[in-house]
Amino acid sequence: MRALRSRWVPPAVLTGVLTVVALGAHSGRLGLSLAGGALLPVGDLGDVWSEYLAAWHGTVGGASGGAPPALAVLGVLGAPLAPVGGPAAVVAVLLLADVPLAALSAYAATRRIPVARWVRASTAAAYGLLPPATAAAVQGRLDVVVLHVLLPLLLAGVFVVTYGPMRERWLSASVLCALGVATTAAFSPVACLLLLLVASIAFVAAPGRDRPRARAGAFAVLVLLPAGLLLPWLPVLVAHPVLVLHGVSGPGTQAPTLVELLALDPGGPGGSPAGVVVVVAAFTAVVARPTSRMAPAAGLVLVGVLGAAVLSFVPARPVRGGPAASAFAGAPLLLVGAGLLVTVLVACVRVPERTRTSRTRVAVVGAVCGVSVLAGCDVIAGRGGPLVNQPSPPMEPMIEELASTGRGVLVLGDPEAPHDVPRLTSGRAPRFGDDALAPVETMASRAQAWQRQLLSGRPEAVTSAVTSAAASGVLFVVLPRGDDGRPLRSAAGELAEPAPPTTDGRAVLRLTPEAGAATLISSEQARRSVSGLPPDAELLTPPASAAVDAAPPEIGVRVSEGPEGRLLVLSAAYEPGWRATVDGVAVPIVRAWEGQVAVAVPPEPAEVRVSFDSARHDVLLLGQLAAVLFTVLTALPSLRRPARR
Numbered sequence: 001m002r003a004l005r006s007r008w009v010p011p012a013v014l015t016g017v018l019t020v021v022a023l024g025a026h027s028g029r030l031g032l033s034l035a036g037g038a039l040l041p042v043g044d045l046g047d048v049w050s051e052y053l054a055a056w057h058g059t060v061g062g063a064s065g066g067a068p069p070a071l072a073v074l075g076v077l078g079a080p081l082a083p084v085g086g087p088a089a090v091v092a093v094l095l096l097a098d099v100p101l102a103a104l105s106a107y108a109a110t111r112r113i114p115v116a117r118w119v120r121a122s123t124a125a126a127y128g129l130l131p132p133a134t135a136a137a138v139q140g141r142l143d144v145v146v147l148h149v150l151l152p153l154l155l156a157g158v159f160v161v162t163y164g165p166m167r168e169r170w171l172s173a174s175v176l177c178a179l180g181v182a183t184t185a186a187f188s189p190v191a192c193l194l195l196l197l198v199a200s201i202a203f204v205a206a207p208g209r210d211r212p213r214a215r216a217g218a219f220a221v222l223v224l225l226p227a228g229l230l231l232p233w234l235p236v237l238v239a240h241p242v243l244v245l246h247g248v249s250g251p252g253t254q255a256p257t258l259v260e261l262l263a264l265d266p267g268g269p270g271g272s273p274a275g276v277v278v279v280v281a282a283f284t285a286v287v288a289r290p291t292s293r294m295a296p297a298a299g300l301v302l303v304g305v306l307g308a309a310v311l312s313f314v315p316a317r318p319v320r321g322g323p324a325a326s327a328f329a330g331a332p333l334l335l336v337g338a339g340l341l342v343t344v345l346v347a348c349v350r351v352p353e354r355t356r357t358s359r360t361r362v363a364v365v366g367a368v369c370g371v372s373v374l375a376g377c378d379v380i381a382g383r384g385g386p387l388v389n390q391p392s393p394p395m396e397p398m399i400e401e402l403a404s405t406g407r408g409v410l411v412l413g414d415p416e417a418p419h420d421v422p423r424l425t426s427g428r429a430p431r432f433g434d435d436a437l438a439p440v441e442t443m444a445s446r447a448q449a450w451q452r453q454l455l456s457g458r459p460e461a462v463t464s465a466v467t468s469a470a471a472s473g474v475l476f477v478v479l480p481r482g483d484d485g486r487p488l489r490s491a492a493g494e495l496a497e498p499a500p501p502t503t504d505g506r507a508v509l510r511l512t513p514e515a516g517a518a519t520l521i522s523s524e525q526a527r528r529s530v531s532g533l534p535p536d537a538e539l540l541t542p543p544a545s546a547a548v549d550a551a552p553p554e555i556g557v558r559v560s561e562g563p564e565g566r567l568l569v570l571s572a573a574y575e576p577g578w579r580a581t582v583d584g585v586a587v588p589i590v591r592a593w594e595g596q597v598a599v600a601v602p603p604e605p606a607e608v609r610v611s612f613d614s615a616r617h618d619v620l621l622l623g624q625l626a627a628v629l630f631t632v633l634t635a636l637p638s639l640r641r642p643a644r645r
Helices: 009-025 045-053 070-078 087-096 098-109 117-128 131-138 142-163 170-187 189-205 212-229 231-239 242-249 258-262 273-288 292-313 330-348 358-382 396-405 441-454 459-471 486-495 523-530 615-635
Strands: 408-411 423-426 474-478 496-499 508-511 518-521 545-548 554-559 566-573 578-582 585-587 590-592 596-601 606-612
Touching: 009 098, 009 117, 009 358, 045 070, 070 087, 070 170, 087 098, 087 142, 098 117, 098 131, 098 142, 117 273, 117 330, 117 358, 131 142, 131 273, 131 330, 131 358, 142 170, 142 189, 142 212, 142 242, 142 292, 142 330, 170 189, 170 212, 170 242, 170 615, 189 212, 189 242, 189 292, 189 330, 212 231, 212 615, 231 242, 231 615, 258 273, 273 330, 273 358, 292 330, 396 408, 396 474, 408 441, 423 441, 441 459, 459 474, 459 486, 459 508, 486 496, 486 508, 518 523, 518 554, 523 566, 523 590, 523 596, 554 566, 566 590, 566 606, 578 596, 596 606
Parallel strands: 408 474
Antiparallel strands: 408 423, 474 508, 496 508, 518 545, 518 566, 554 606, 566 596, 578 585, 578 606, 590 596
16 A cells, blocks of 8 residues: 555556557557658658758649748657657657657646646546547647647646746746747647637736736747747748648548537547547536636636637638648647546545545546546557558659659549649658648649549540650659559550559559650740640650759759750749859749749850759748757756855
8 A cells, every 4th residue: 555655656557557558559550660641751860851951842843931840840859769760760659659648748747736646647547548639640640649748738837837926937937838839839830829829818817916027028938939939930831821720730531520529539530439538527527516726727628619610610721732621620629628637637626535435436436437438449449540550661662763863753642532632742752741831833733633634544634644744853653542554554655654563552653755853845845835835745755855964953054055945944833032044144034834943045055053042041040040049048947056045
């Protein structure tokens, strides 16, 4: 009995039991290379950092602006794990160990609530087993999983900074809390907005008015510092507000019904009605021991309900294109679940151990049964879902050639799923973070048109799509699952040939027209490119077309003497920021093939250079670095002890 009273026993039992539950739920996908559903394969440490620091990204013809800061977070956390996979290992640990990690976070965050440790442990276990987190994990939604792990600590920090009595080290506490909010916003901006709304309500409703200047300063730091830490991504969020709703994982695959939302089920694979247990427990706590101290928890529930209603019933067009879709409601439902469980904890505050009654024993039995139901449903629901372990990247047979040539791969989506739009990347396979990069609208529309034409089976449409895609730098076409590619090869003729399939069994075709990431085309083909006509397949052969050994965003070539009217065409869509020079003299950008970057080449030998201006992005990165340095230096607790008198 004395051992059971140790303060280390409840968290140890909590960790052990929930680790077993997590292993049971994810037994079929254990590994450090997870992908599937909303999670694309995660690049290695160098890929993650190079993508984050770049001002131009080779997705769907090119996307300018900042990449999601989630890449930087994975880059920092993945550095110590570089020998075992780096960022991919971090993602695997978060998804597979989400349940015990979130439960430990909840147990640590509630240490100041005066309740028994075993009550805290059971409540923390219920939080770790919430259905929105289970659904997010099996669907590969890393943004909601990160929020699930950090939410209890963030709510405790917000309470300390805005609602509770002000402390001496209020600046360090507010900066540390702002760092957590920014980390969450790097994956899910809508979660950041919900947390700031909670902080605003707590700041206004705070009962204590001690040290008003310090309280106002702490609130200002909490609200403003996350914006500085996300600085390079802010222009992208302003230009594409849909990213605030969809985050780095994209829209939801299935809109939840009202009944599912009432059971804390966000819809889609991995969801379950087990959240009813938490709802019933909170309702019972309110009826049995109502108190005004439940008001903050009720406010948290109301904010979560508002967020869930907006995300579930307000569809928005994804940044990658396609029809409007509702967002995944996991983030606000976690707020609802957290608020309900805090209500249960508050009801247990007035139950000292020496006054146990039969009602208390019934409550203990109910808590054990409720957690057991949540654990059982978590194991059953967690076995499904699209998330799998992929030791070999799906595009492994073509990765080396894509990197050496800089050309692109077009991954066709499921024609039966309207939201599964095609993916187009240059110089690499699709990776995590691509869903938060905003491509040029014209190129996104062209990629969707190519998919419709390639899968139509009509020779004219297939030929037009193959030549247009090849002129845009596409080298490989990955077909949907179950399509062996025979109808497309028959319709394309000599313009396409079979290539080694992906590691997950999808058929691949190689486009044979003479083109590259940068292509020098003849004057006749150039006239077609600027007049809106599709590429001529006969002119995509030498010497009318010549691939250049270079790739965007930096092109530098020496062209030989030739006829007047030639064009150097890049596999990049035009955006403000592209610059071109011929023999050091600035020349205008020509738009070819419905918006691709091109430069007119003179008849005499010349040196042609094309680049994307990254000065603005570099300034934003410097501003972010300054915010990071301020955060690190301020959040570190002082190592000096106060002098004794």
